[in-house]
Amino acid sequence: MFLVGITGGIATGKSSVANIFRENGIPVIDADAIARRVVEPGKPAWHKLKKEFGSEFFLDDQRINRVKLSDLIFNDIEKRKKLNAITHPFIYREIYWQTFKYFLQGHAFIVMELPLLFESGHMLSYLHKIIVVTCEEDIQLLRLMEREGFTEAKAKLRIIAQMSLDKKCEMANFVIENSGGEDDTREQTIKVLNVLKRSKYHWRLRLIVGFCCTVLLAGAYWLKSRTNKILKASI
The missing domain is CATH 1.20.5 (Single alpha-helices involved in coiled-coils or other helix-helix interfaces)
Structure with a gap:
């Protein structure tokens, strides 16, 4: 079994591409979904975050106030490092466990949706192929504003905080351009899927x-x- 990574910029459509793989029977490990699960109330990572950041970053139902915490770590690199130091061991432990289970099931390959693959560099040495999902800058900006309710200025700051899409595309084995319609994205993704299926x-x-x-x-x-x-x- 080999591993394929899907990454790209914020709001470029990584999850849409990952879902097409799922629809075609390919297992997908979603790092963001795992990151949300490991910090659910009562989990070990949740206790550590509460001790580190304080109750002010938690909602009345004890879930993490993601908006408030996100604003904090975005503007404070040291706080971001502390957050990563707490959550990453739990996240990657779950990723490795899911990968092992899929290996035992006999899959030829699986897909990992890793939004910050290049920024963190953690999984790069394990991946056989990398897919970067990209789109035009104005479309990315509009999607992010609509999805998160950000102002244009705030959305631009979030985008430029990540590695540029051009640089990510240079390091990719496959690039899926997601500026067009759903059918166009699906067609590109199926072509990549067929190439991967033919791999021995x-x-x-x-x-x-x-x-x-x-x-x-x-x-x-x-x-x-x-x-x-x-x-x-x-x-």
């Missing part, structure tokens, strides 16, 4: 894993046999 890379990985398992089992058998001989000789 997953067989190479399974052969490597199979060989390693065989070596380990053979080593364990040899060690057991040798131990038994020594015990018999000492009797």
Whole structure:
């Protein structure tokens, strides 16, 4: 099984592309969804966040006030580092666990939706292919304003805080241009999906894993046999 990453800029349509993969039977691991789950009330990460940031960043129902916390970490790099230090271990632990489960199920490849893939760099060495979803700047700005209710100035600040789309596209194996209609995006995505389906890379990985398992089992058998001989000789 090999791993494919989907990333891009904020409000470029990464989730729309990921959903097309899901509709075609490809497992998708959504890092944002996992990030929301690990900080649900009562979870270990939730307790640590409350201790670090205080009750003022939590709503009456004890859920995190995402708007308030987002504004804080956006303007304070040290607070952002503390947030990441608390949440990332829980997030990546869940990502690894889901990946392992899909591997056992025998999938040829899975997709990971990783919004800050290049910014964090954490998963880059594990990915076989990277898809960047991009769109025109004015469309990205409008989508972000409509989705989050941001002013134009605030939306622009959020966009420029991330790595530029041009730079991300340069590092991609596939680029999906999501400025047009849904049919156009779907057509591009299906083309990428078909290329990935034709890949035989997953067989190479399974052969490597199979060989390693065989070596380990053979080593364990040899060690057991040798131990038994020594015990018999000492009797």
